[in-house]
């Protein structure tokens with residue numbers, strides 16, 4: 001038996017979510033009294049692979065075949081299923097992100113496994129195997145029993161603390177069988193954000209709404225993000241107006257994020273916006289209207305003009321950091 | 323080309339979520355049911371492609387797994403412009419159950435593109451699309467934010483964390499779509515509503531499939547402590563609270 005965890009790297013470095021996942025998987029392995037195996041697909045150095053061992057991986061399977069440079073759902077599904085069979089995995093763990101959502105349901109069907117999608121904590125029990133997940137876009141939670149022998153889970157990002165848990169982390173090259181018929185897509189172009197913090201991976205997010213009045217005022221948001229090492233986001237009307245790019249909009253119809261700190265400036269707090277940030281640990285709201293609904297979900301609030309408050313916040317944080 | 327859209331019937335996004343029967347059942351009283359927002363956008367995009375002569379789409383079909391009470395939602399999709407509809411007569415038990423029903427209902431129908439939404443706004447599974455693709459042994463592309471037909475080839479934008487890829491794929495395949503696939507959902511016009519009554523809605527009996535998961539109980543989120551207000555003249559206090567109390571900076 002084992003717990004198999006699917007990790008992802010970004011240009012050869014593991015994403016934060018991968019360490020989160022390995023930490024999570026190794027806790028489940030402890031509950032089940034078994035070992036943790038991490039699977040890595042892509043070009044990652046031995047040193048970087050070893051980092052997975054620090055967070056609880058007993059063994060690391062590394063697939064470096066060039067054919068896997070781009071995500072091909074069927075081919076990846078086959079690799080993961082082969083790794084799971086080889087390691088007799090009883091639980092498979094993915095991140096609840098673009099890649100995890102693309103692969104976990106396919107893998108579940110291939111392995112006759114029940115799927116627990118978007119879990120936000122450790123299983124409540126392993127007998128029966130009961131998971132906890134958000135439902136109704138974060139307005140409630142559900143407890144779900146997975147009845148099959150093999151279980152597939154996707155973990156909400158930022159919902160489990162990365163822990164140091166040094167294990168052997170033996171690296172093993174894994175060369176799965178590859179079926180050429182599985183390669184049906186051709187990637188023609190890639191636009192990758194470089195240098196910036198990825199919104200879905202960010203621990204701190206500074207976000208602006210219509211209350212920011214116009215694209216010309218975003219300097220204050222960017223400056224605050226800069227001093228905090230944060231990513232920037234916005235509400236939907238802001239991206240609809242073209243003040244900010246579409247990939248920044250959070251909410252029910254945008255990105256769903258769960259940072260440690262979310263600073264909402266000039267955002268009213270509509271239910272559809274909150275649906276995208278309800279997993280935030282600490283929410284700060286800056287709004288001129290003391291009755292704005294955002295204050296009902298915020299942890300800290302300032303009633304005031306964001307255009308004045310943001311520069312003061314920047315100054316305060318600079319002072320703190322020096 | 324024939325396109326199939328999988329439709330999930332969900333509570334309107336502004337519904338106040340409540341439960342009954344000791345938190346084991348969703349309280350449906352007063353709930354407005356709608357087409358899952360992603361599926362509505364998928365349908366909109368499919369209809370746009372049908373109107374584009376170069377795309378060569380002859381038919382757009384919608385399918386739902388649900389009991390008779392989902393028919394108003396299905397009729398709405400027909401009113402918006404779908405050509406015909408299938409309803410598999412069963413209470414959706416879990417994603418595996420739903421995908422199995424759809425796979426069985428359409429296996430011999432030769433759809434070229436099958437579209438699912440990224441998630442249903444009730445169970446947030448993000449699961450039915452991927453499962454269905456695996457059951458049908460079809461290639462699938464997830465996180466699709468644009469779909470075009472260029473010189474007979476399908477060109478897709480796929481969102482990746484922190485970027486996007488443009489890729490081409492041949493039919494048949496399954497797409498799981500999200501934000502961007504269409505800008506605004508199309509709404510039904512009077513003429514569409516009249517015509518929808520006459521469009522074919524085929525009812526298929528369910529096959530016997532066991533769900534793999536059981537919902538046992540719901541929980542409401544913990545009530546949050548009230549928001550701590552900081553005076554706009556003392557922004558530094560906020561910095562201190564975030565540093566010393568919340569420990570997030």
Ligand SMILES: Cc1cc2nc3c(=O)[nH]c(=O)nc-3n(C[C@H](O)[C@H](O)[C@H](O)COP(=O)(O)OP(=O)(O)OC[C@H]3O[C@@H](n4cnc5c(N)ncnc54)[C@H](O)[C@@H]3O)c2cc1C
Nearest residue numbers: 209210211235236251252253266267268272273287288306
């Ligand atoms: C189906 C559906 C899906 C949707 N999905 C999303 C989604 O995913 N994400 C999303 O964000 N929205 C979504 N919306 C839109 C949502 O309902 C709201 O309209 C939107 O979130 C409002 O954005 P806002 O808070 O920036 O603007 P507004 O509601 O206009 O609020 C602006 C706020 O700024 C405050 N303000 C004004 N001036 C200042 C100042 N100088 N300093 C500080 N505060 C100031 C005002 O008091 C107000 O509270 C969706 C709507 C629908 C119907």
Ligand SMILES: Nc1ncnc2c1ncn2[C@@H]1O[C@H](COP(=O)(O)O)[C@@H](O)[C@H]1O
Nearest residue numbers: 328330387438439441442447448449450
């Ligand atoms: N009962 C259903 N009938 C038809 N399609 C469904 C049903 N439930 C979900 N879907 C489809 O699967 C997508 C993802 O749903 P889910 O896996 O439940 O998050 C939806 O956007 C629909 O396209």
